[in-house]
Amino acid sequence: MTAMATWLTNTWYVAAWDAEVFSTPLARTICGIPMMVYRKLDGTVVAMRDACPHRLLPLSMGLREGDSIRCKYHGLKLGPDGVAEEMPLTGEAPNRGICVETYAVHERHRMVWVWVGDKAAANPDLIPDLWPCSSEGWTFDGGYYHVECDYLLMIDNLMDLTHETYVHAGSIGQPEILEAPLECRTEGERVYLSRWMPGIDAPPFWRSALGREGLVDRWQICEFLLPSVVMIDVGVAQTGAGATIDSHDQGVRGMVVDCMTPESEGTHHYFWGMARNFRTDDPGFTARFKAQQGGVFAEDKALLEAQQKSIAANPDLKLAGYSIDQGGVRARQMIARAIRARLPDRQEQTA
Ligand code: FES
Numbered sequence: 441m442t443a444m445a446t447w448l449t450n451t452w453y454v455a456a457w458d459a460e461v462f463s464t465p466l467a468r469t470i471c472g473i474p475m476m477v478y479r480k481l482d483g484t485v486v487a488m489r490d491a492c493p494h495r496l497l498p499l500s501m502g503l504r505e506g507d508s509i510r511c512k513y514h515g516l517k518l519g520p521d522g523v524a525e526e527m528p529l530t531g532e533a534p535n536r537g538i539c540v541e542t543y544a545v546h547e548r549h550r551m552v553w554v555w556v557g558d559k560a561a562a563n564p565d566l567i568p569d570l571w572p573c574s575s576e577g578w579t580f581d582g583g584y585y586h587v588e589c590d591y592l593l594m595i596d597n598l599m600d601l602t603h604e605t606y607v608h609a610g611s612i613g614q615p616e617i618l619e620a621p622l623e624c625r626t627e628g629e630r631v632y633l634s635r636w637m638p639g640i641d642a643p644p645f646w647r648s649a650l651g652r653e654g655l656v657d658r659w660q661i662c663e664f665l666l667p668s669v670v671m672i673d674v675g676v677a678q679t680g681a682g683a684t685i686d687s688h689d690q691g692v693r694g695m696v697v698d699c700m701t702p703e704s705e706g707t708h709h710y711f712w713g714m715a716r717n718f719r720t721d722d723p724g725f726t727a728r729f730k731a732q733q734g735g736v737f738a739e740d741k742a743l744l745e746a747q748q749k750s751i752a753a754n755p756d757l758k759l760a761g762y763s764i765d766q767g768g769v770r771a772r773q774m775i776a777r778a779i780r781a782r783l784p785d786r787q788e789q790t791a
């Protein structure tokens with residue numbers, strides 16, 4: 441019996457930022473499938489298996505001709521639908537039976553999403569609702585890291601901000617994070633982990649975002665969405681302004697948006713960013729913030745890659761779960777349940 445995959449299929453995953461995809465193919469392995477994405481002349485995106493049907497050379501090495509791609513090895517030309525248009529020998533009629541798999545692809549929330557699974561079931565309505573990334577009054581930008589660890593470790597990390605105090609001591613960490621009580625709840629296909637820190641000194645970033653001195657109420661609400669997205673509602677409001685954990689539109693608010701796309705069992709693609717509803721018309725702030733956030737997430741990347749190596753080096757030991765881990769534990773349980781529920785042979789298994 442083969443081990444059950446640790447990721448969900450028949451779902452949308454982020455393949456790339458919209459700004460990463462040009463007419464030249466971009467190769468990216470998604471859930472163990474080598475894919476490539478490129479833009480057609482009309483700007484729409486094509487996602488295709490990154491292997492020539494002839495001798496399996498990566499098609500991403502090929503040459504674009506109009507909306508088609510010509511393999512770099514023997515010149516087989518494939519259309520954006522994946523079907524052969526020209527054979528290596530010019531006198532040979534194209535065999536329409538020669539084709540490469542293409543994938544359902546959709547752009548939303550500044551991301552290019554690909555459907556991993558049964559193409560007929562691909563429905564854009566199922567794309568995770570990253571509402572702050574495309575809402576009026578908000579602005580959004582971010583970056584990409586390739587991370588050498590299981591995507592589940594990144595979900596654990598993002599659903600437990602206790603680590604900020606130690607891993608990000610120089611920027612967003614503060615000791616009050618360790619004092620605030622945690623509230624964890626599950627709603628449908630979402631897990632929430634909330635922290636409310638009333639009447640504290642704002643850390644430097646938030647003090648300057650708020651633009652005033654004085655005590656603040658600070659919140660952090662981590663939200664996990666299937667298949668592997670974490671959005672973290674973060675911000676501060678002046679103490680006494682009436683902000684609560686449930687109603688916190690006062691002050692300054694940001695939404696850290698993290699999309700983890702499995703690449704292999706031990707690596708993933710990490711798309712990170714922040715949407716915010718303050719200084720939205722200040723591109724310089726956006727660029728500076730992106731650079732700063734990239735530095736913070738580079739600290740997580742280094743730590744998680746070391747954790748992954750340590751897990752591999754200690755196969756006789758198991759990860760322990762403390763109270764701080766409840767958000768990650770519930771997210772993992774939700775993924776595992778969804779994988780079991782969507783297995784095609786579920787009927788026989790439960791019979
Ligand atoms: S490997 Fe692509 S044409 Fe031969």
Ligand SMILES: [Fe+2]
Nearest residue numbers: 603607608740
């Ligand atoms: Fe972190």
